[in-house]
Amino acid sequence: MEDDNELRPLVLNLLRRSGFRASGARNGVEMQHALQSASVDLVVLDVMLPGRSGYDLCRELRGACAVPIILLTALADASDRVIGLELGADDFIVKPADPRELLARIRAVLRRNGGRSQAQGTRDVAHFRGWQLDLRRRELVRPDGVVVELTTGEFDLLLAFVERPGRILMREQLLDLARHRPFGGLERSIDAQISRLRAKLATNAEDGAHLIKTVRGIGYLFGSTVDWA
């Protein structure tokens, strides 16, 4: 949903060209119509709307159903992001959004949501060995509460591991995962990203290697159980 009459068709065009079925809505009423007339997998919601704030619509929508929401706004600072995420949005994109980034975020949220329905319950924060991986804030927190910064590529890699603990992930699988990212995926090899990720996950020397184990000739394995909250 987007109130700008020129921007809305452009976004719709982009989504349709990328293989999504998309319909636009100018306001909350039209959005309700759209939600009732078809089964909706994801809502991209402009926060800055005439009349009612996108935040209100976001809260309402979240109360009514479990459809994933991506908030789209003009300028916003970190506190807007926090408000949006606390209201139940799944992601937050700042205008002017790069088209490739918009698509990547939509795919990421859809992928995450697919996992969510299988696991029966919310999958917002993953806990492993005291670490926390917050999916909505895209944030990794050390056992001692320190925020560890990840590139988008590293985050997606770690997410792939955390969603499949104890299973061997093949290099090709990881590459495929990275291919959807606009940046950072292909230029650096998976191995380089893994070693960087291990270093960031290491509170002491052998810790990182323990968490992400190498399976020689095949791929990698996440060596910890994961709790979701």
Next chain:
Amino acid sequence: MMGLLPRSLAGRTLAALCVALLLLFLAMAAVHAVLLARTVDKAAEEILARQLSSLMDSVAAAPEWDRDAIAHGLSRSDLEVHWLPANVPDPWGNEHVRWVPLSDRIRDLSRFPTAVRIRPGTIDADQKRILGVAAIADFPDGSHLLVRMSSFNLLTVDTAALYGYAAATALFVLGAAALALRSATAPLTALSTAVQGLSLEEALPAVSDHAPEEVRTLARRLNDMADRVRAALRQRTLALAALSHDVMSPVSRLKLRAAEMPDGDQRQAIQRDLAEIETMVTDVLAFLRGGHESEPVRMLHVASIVQTLVDEFASTGEAVAELRMDDVVIEGRPTALKRAIGNLISNAATHGRAPWIAVENRGSDLAIRVGDNGPGIPASDLPLIMTPFFRGDRARAAGGGSGLGLPIARAIAVAHGGDLTIESPAGQGVVATLLLPKKMRATTSDTESRRFLPRTSVNDACTTPGRGCCSRNRSDGRESTAPRGHASGR
């Protein structure tokens, strides 16, 4: 001469007081000395007159046959009294009378002598006495009385006590003046100290009620002036913020339109230009915010932020070398710090060659150093480099950049209680050092509540409500998935 003048108000006043008191003291001492000398003279005359006249009376009142015996009886060790029945040759030459007031006074007091001649003797100043005073009195019957006084004590005054008293008075006056000055200048000094460290966003701290009326008025006037300056600045800021906002809407649309264009150089060029516009607008908004992101303070692993930025730059083809990467955790605002460090890396990558970055643990502080091996900054530009919108000739020629990268980075550093310094030793490129305290200082959270750019009021300045204009004036707080060219003044 002017150079000797003390600079402070209190110094000047006390110096003037000292000089005045010294002159007063000297004048007093001089007047006192003159008056004292006169008094001593008068008193010596009177006492001598009474002593001599009573001697003369005693001898002259006796019968003639007894006078010599009485005269001898009156003599003491320091006093010779002789009665001479006949004329005596004048012992002191022709001048008979040398001490006129004394001889006059003796004749007033004693009825016997017809004439009195005095030899004044000499004054022994050290001992405060007169040596060798002598007098000859002529009686009517032709006899004479000769008196010789070997020593006569003068009146003395304890001048040390007097001068001491005067000095004590002077000190007391100086002390009182110093106290009065202090009570007048201390609020002034406090006021100027308060104003010095004050940013425009902060209100002047209240002046104490005990401060003199003039100081309180000054404080009020300063506050009024600051209000006017703030209002004028806010007006401009709002206009700039509103404009920057409104630019973002067409940029959004253009980005999407560009995505629909066929692949090719043209599309890439348009996308680059759009990215540049976006960077500039984002920078302006970040700068207007003055480094105060309203994001919460967290414990941050700095090396991971730096590594992430380096990887993001690497993905756009800018290789940045990681030197020392100390494992340090600090308190800070993640998005703001990421922006500050990103700006520095972007500068090094854009303007220099072989950029590098290091994270160094320095006790209670953390230093993030970003350097390059480029042409460096001309020494004449170095002082200007933190000036908003300043861009060096080379940066201007290279195009792009808002001239805000460094001012933003510094504002963020300052908001964290740290600082940013730029060095450019000749021929060694540029080194930017971001110094941050591990524990954020309390002041930063205070100023946050008085942010220069109020969140709510930008609405008033919006030119096209409902179209790209919104109730927010914040710039993006997004975690940039791609590094943007934060260029700054080089």
